[in-house]
Amino acid sequence: MRQLIAAGITAICVLAASPATAATAATAVDLTDAQKQQLSNAQHYLKQLESNLKLAEDSAGPGTDAPTGSKLRLTEMRLEQARVYVEPTAKSLDGLPTDDADVEPVVASFNDAKARIAALDDRLAGKTAAPREADKPKQDPKPAPAPNAKPATETVRLDYKQEEQLKNARFNLREVEGNARALEAQVKELEGVEDKDAYDYRKLVAAMSTIENAKRKAGWAADALKPLPANGEGVAEQNQHLAELNASIAKSEAYLTPIHERLQQIINPANYPDLHDDLERLRGLSVMYGNPMILQTDRPQAGEVFKQGDATMQEVTRIAQKYRRLIEQQTEDGKRIEGVGNAVLQKFNAFNAAAEQQRQMLPDLIRSDMGQARELADQAVAEQKPLFFTGGIPQQVGEAEEELALYETLDPANAPAIRKELEAFKADLKKKQKALEEQIIRENTLPPDRYAGADKKALTERASNKWKQIQKDAKVLTVRFPSEQWKRETMWRYSNGTWYFIDRSRLQAQVIVKHDKKLAVIRPINLWINHASNDELTATPLDELNDELIPQRFLLLEKVK
Numbered sequence: 288m289r290q291l292i293a294a295g296i297t298a299i300c301v302l303a304a305s306p307a308t309a310a311t312a313a314t315a316v317d318l319t320d321a322q323k324q325q326l327s328n329a330q331h332y333l334k335q336l337e338s339n340l341k342l343a344e345d346s347a348g349p350g351t352d353a354p355t356g357s358k359l360r361l362t363e364m365r366l367e368q369a370r371v372y373v374e375p376t377a378k379s380l381d382g383l384p385t386d387d388a389d390v391e392p393v394v395a396s397f398n399d400a401k402a403r404i405a406a407l408d409d410r411l412a413g414k415t416a417a418p419r420e421a422d423k424p425k426q427d428p429k430p431a432p433a434p435n436a437k438p439a440t441e442t443v444r445l446d447y448k449q450e451e452q453l454k455n456a457r458f459n460l461r462e463v464e465g466n467a468r469a470l471e472a473q474v475k476e477l478e479g480v481e482d483k484d485a486y487d488y489r490k491l492v493a494a495m496s497t498i499e500n501a502k503r504k505a506g507w508a509a510d511a512l513k514p515l516p517a518n519g520e521g522v523a524e525q526n527q528h529l530a531e532l533n534a535s536i537a538k539s540e541a542y543l544t545p546i547h548e549r550l551q552q553i554i555n556p557a558n559y560p561d562l563h564d565d566l567e568r569l570r571g572l573s574v575m576y577g578n579p580m581i582l583q584t585d586r587p588q589a590g591e592v593f594k595q596g597d598a599t600m601q602e603v604t605r606i607a608q609k610y611r612r613l614i615e616q617q618t619e620d621g622k623r624i625e626g627v628g629n630a631v632l633q634k635f636n637a638f639n640a641a642a643e644q645q646r647q648m649l650p651d652l653i654r655s656d657m658g659q660a661r662e663l664a665d666q667a668v669a670e671q672k673p674l675f676f677t678g679g680i681p682q683q684v685g686e687a688e689e690e691l692a693l694y695e696t697l698d699p700a701n702a703p704a705i706r707k708e709l710e711a712f713k714a715d716l717k718k719k720q721k722a723l724e725e726q727i728i729r730e731n732t733l734p735p736d737r738y739a740g741a742d743k744k745a746l747t748e749r750a751s752n753k754w755k756q757i758q759k760d761a762k763v764l765t766v767r768f769p770s771e772q773w774k775r776e777t778m779w780r781y782s783n784g785t786w787y788f789i790d791r792s793r794l795q796a797q798v799i800v801k802h803d804k805k806l807a808v809i810r811p812i813n814l815w816i817n818h819a820s821n822d823e824l825t826a827t828p829l830d831e832l833n834d835e836l837i838p839q840r841f842l843l844l845e846k847v848k
Contacts, residue, residue, distance in 0.1 A: 373401065453511070453521055484550065653705055661715075750812040763800055773792035
């Protein structure tokens, strides 16, 4: 089925809401489901942005001077971690109506966060430094430090409890580092994938779990480091390492999350409302082509099935294209579509191979049936055996008619020549039959009456009334049912751009009607139950009132009992 299937992150425009734009905006309308999802994504990213930005501002401390040393490095790390969420937030807000009551505060908060990032950038660049010493107002000199006081930046030893906390932080950071590196590798792998919708969604589900674990363990490490003195031995290094890992994880999360969310939408069964119906159609087509023997045992049905060939292939292709993402992702629904679709193709090919064999054999079969019927007809005339015309001959002619009808479907180019042969044979047979017409009628007997269903009385009435609609003055003598049971047929049929499921049963009633003072005539009525339409019952006559009938359709009135 996959053989039937044909195939970045886009540039982001940063939102900027202005009073003028808001004033001229059209009247706000309810957000669509897709827009609500965009807004939810924006709120998620904005929360991460603001959280990391607050940490960066806290690291820089109060004032306007640029921090120095480890404080500067930590601030830069945390600011970069906040900056990672700017683009995904902007992308999520892009296209949303800024005058919407839910969107407007998010846009305002986003603009505020960008302004705070710019302000902190200026501070770190020294653009907001305090006035020069010469410009400062005179102040009393600070008291000299105590003789034994240690410089503020001097490293201090940790006590044993603090050492244990630092060990716990390192232990968690080792796992965070492993998670961060695995996420970086996955980002690199995904960057090399051109069709990201075909990327295995399970890998991204695992990645989201890895991100959550990394953030949880990073939080534990932060909790362990927080009470420790900033100038304690090894503390600054671990704080810096934590900041670097958090920045890496945030960057990976910002890249992977939109793709993960897109794939979750792709595999969500709720987004495929027609899946059940399409799957049922595939299953029906699989059953329809699953029995090539009908090319010999039920040729009318086989012809109808063969006619649906082109439409079937188009339908299988359409369904494969429609659900190709589910098939690529090998979801349970995708596996079902692929499995049933492959079954249809296998059975379709087997059916058509058998049909090709029949196409080659049918001309000889038709001629053989005509030859046997001709021999019987010659013998019947020569030996005055009218029963041949009520048994073997009609059977052989009927076989030839069914074979030819199928051949006309399988090989419409060459079938007319065979049709011409059969019509010539039937004309010759009619002449031979005419010579024995009276004898044939005398030998005809009532059709068998084998049906014994509880609805027989109602069916008898329906068949009689159907013929009386055609022949107003008809005198119905009796109704016979040659078959013991209904014959059920199911198949899909494509017509005028729509597929229809056919599920019906047929039973033939033979209505015996008075013809004249000596004869009665058999009028076949096909009864149908449409199971796809609340078991609706219909009746279809095979004759028109003035059709020319063969002698086998007449019988003596005295035999109608």
